[in-house]
Amino acid sequence: MPNPLDAAAVRAWCGLALEALGRERERIDAINVYPVADGDTGTNLYLTLESAARAVEAAFDGHASAGTAPGLADAIGAMAHGALIGARGNSGTIVAQLLRGMTEVLAADAATADAGRSAEALRRALRRAAASTYEAVAHPVEGTVLTVATAAADAAERAAGRTGGAAEVARAAHEGARSALRATPGQLAVLGRAGVVDAGGCGLVALLGALADALSGETSVTPVAVRADAPLPEAAGCEAATRAAADGCHHADGPAFEVIYLLEAGDDAVARLRTRLDGLGDSLVVVGGDGLWNVHVHVDDAGAAVEAGIEAGRPYRIRITHFGGATRLKEPAMAARAVVAVVPGAGLAGLCAEAGATPVAVRPGEPPASGELVQAIRQAHAREVMLLPNDPELRHTAAAAAEQARTEGVRVALIPTRSAVQGIAALAVHEPGRSFDEDVVAMTSAAGATRYAELAVAERQSWTMAGVCQAGDVLGLIDGDVAVIGSDLTVTATTVLDRMLSAGGEMVTLVLGAQAPPSLAERLERHVRERHLAVDTVVYDGGQHGAPLLIGVE
Incomplete structure (x- = not known):
């Protein structure tokens, strides 16, 4: 019937x-x-x-x-x-x-x-x-x-x-x-x-x-x-x-990366995006409507494809996959070792891709499932993988993904990174040429030696380790705990930096969020230069939503 x-x-x-x-x-x-x-x-x-x-x-x-x-x-x-x-x-x-x-x-x-x-x-x-x-x-x-x-x-x-x-x-x-x-x-x-x-x-x-x-x-x-x-x-x-x-199959003259992301944008902006991405690569497919789109393209410059999305609207769930090797066959040549990193913003996804890592970009409140991390590990096409969760809340999810990948024959090390700035520090010392265990130790040590902080805006009144905050207050969290409550983003950020650098440090990493004011980085760099001699500062445009600023001190 x-x-x-x-x-x-x-x-x-x-x-x-x-x-x-x-x-x-x-x-x-x-x-x-x-x-x-x-x-x-x-x-x-x-x-x-x-x-x-x-x-x-x-x-x-x-x-x-x-x-x-x-x-x-x-x-x-x-x-x-x-x-x-x-x-x-x-x-x-x-x-x-x-x-x-x-x-x-x-x-x-x-x-x-x-x-x-x-x-x-x-x-x-x-x-x-x-x-x-x-x-x-x-x-x-x-x-x-x-x-x-x-x-x-x-x-x-x-x-x-x-x-x-x-x-x-x-x-x-x-x-x-x-x-x-x-x-x-x-x-x-x-x-x-x-x-x-x-x-x-x-x-x-x-x-x-x-x-x-x-x-x-x-x-x-x-x-x-x-x-x-x-x-x-x-x-x-x-x-x-x-x-x-x-x-x-396509050989070395074909694009090296597959870039996919969801995009919140209007029709006019997407029309301009199509034109720009079409000039960057091939296999361009843009689907959706009513303000939400799924963008897919093959390019050599993954960062440029992500930046085009940022200019058009708000990209998230960014996936960047390297096709692996000069000749892209049905079974790509397996790399000896790769890095998979969960990151909170489009800019950080592009940064990780440029460094050779496979990024999994997420938005606040939309953590990846273990299956998504397993798929990212598979797409890395490597016998050994370093997995950077970059969030304490993802510890169990990442562990489950790592265990699943191990049953498929991939050697996976879960690097205990609790913030994107710790992930940046770990990625900076990653060296595929040394032994797996030595690389794990070096990356774990670099992450552990990086104190992390973030600036956030309180959504409602609540009790914190630093006292009672009101909706709209700027919160400075150091190593996961609220340490400073303020009313101004820049002032609160300088207070957080001073507290972190009081225990010493040689380098400050600033990751700017999508809502960070344009002058924030310059003012903080000047503050570090004037108040903390011999401390270097590096700034990245992370594009993350929710936290206007991430801070790392090494």
Whole structure:
């Protein structure tokens, strides 16, 4: 018995899509040769849908607590939003836009269980989804997930007038996508040379198959075909496909970094951002709307890509991945050692990337989950990894991530950094050329020798170690405890510096937040120079929200 196109169907779709991508993830990773042969398309799609599924469950929970049931618009809107904020890689970002395109139609129509109306709504939703993916990609290429999405919409168009309703439209879209996927090696040379189909298109076929199953009530577990029409010998396995793909992968002349971030910005600012990023690199995909966007680009200058986001609006959840080596194959050459650092701002993310680390940028109140840290460790493509949590609240999360990565064969050291300034100190002494244990000791010692402080603004009246503060007071926290309460940011900062330097110090590190006044750094540098002779000062534009100033004293 076919199921109606409603909120329950969307919920079932999410669950079935996760199951399908879970089964296909490794096979899709193995055929990932375009646009970069970095072997993570299946994983990225799975993580994107996982975020979408969590958002849908949250929508159902929220309505249940209010004694109501979510409608189709609520469920599909939550799915699209969850995919947008959790999108990973080129393929995940495109799928997020595809879901947003479907939402634009289904949320507006509020399609009912009536077979004819649901079928027509789904047909138009799939057409809008395919069109929106082309709008999101700076330079569309045929033979990719874009082609597969269009073929699915074409097939849905032909089936919309039949009597089977939305379930028949979804099944037709799935079959149309499967046929288009098989043809992709003849449309894109790199796929033909590797003897595989497009990895992103492969994931979309799995996603549409899950939609068809959710609406028909009939589950199909037929594996998605990953081979071209003239396949490699079956005994060769995915490793042979990887080796065959080497001739078609990007070499040293391709961009070195993948940069992804969420961005709060207006339409005009995003239009300017697209132009700027298009000049910096390739594989540019910008999806979203209504003030929230997901930006994906491949560049050589990761810092410039992040800075462009800062100029456009407020970037966060920044992920910068180095493709690893001059030749980017499906299995990137493993580095001997890498650093993964959690940082609170866009500027610090760029600083870490320039220093060779893999940053995980977060916003206040949005700490990363252990799975996100595990993925960052994987993307570092190293046999040994130094993990810098840079926050005492992340100690257990980071420990769980490190333990998971160790089960996957990566040697991970958790450096006990409690602040971003301690992370900067640890990163400054990192030396991959020495032994692992010696590097751990040096980085841990550098972090431990750095006292840390931050300036914050009190949100409400409360008791502190320094007395009672009122809403709006400036708080100076030293080593995690409130030590100074003031009314002026600069005056409070100089008091904190004097207290910290009274115990000695040779270098002061100042990390300016997004709300720091322009004159703050100059006034503090002058104060240190005049009051504390022989103490050097270094200033970074961290761009963090919440804390207008971070201070480190070594």
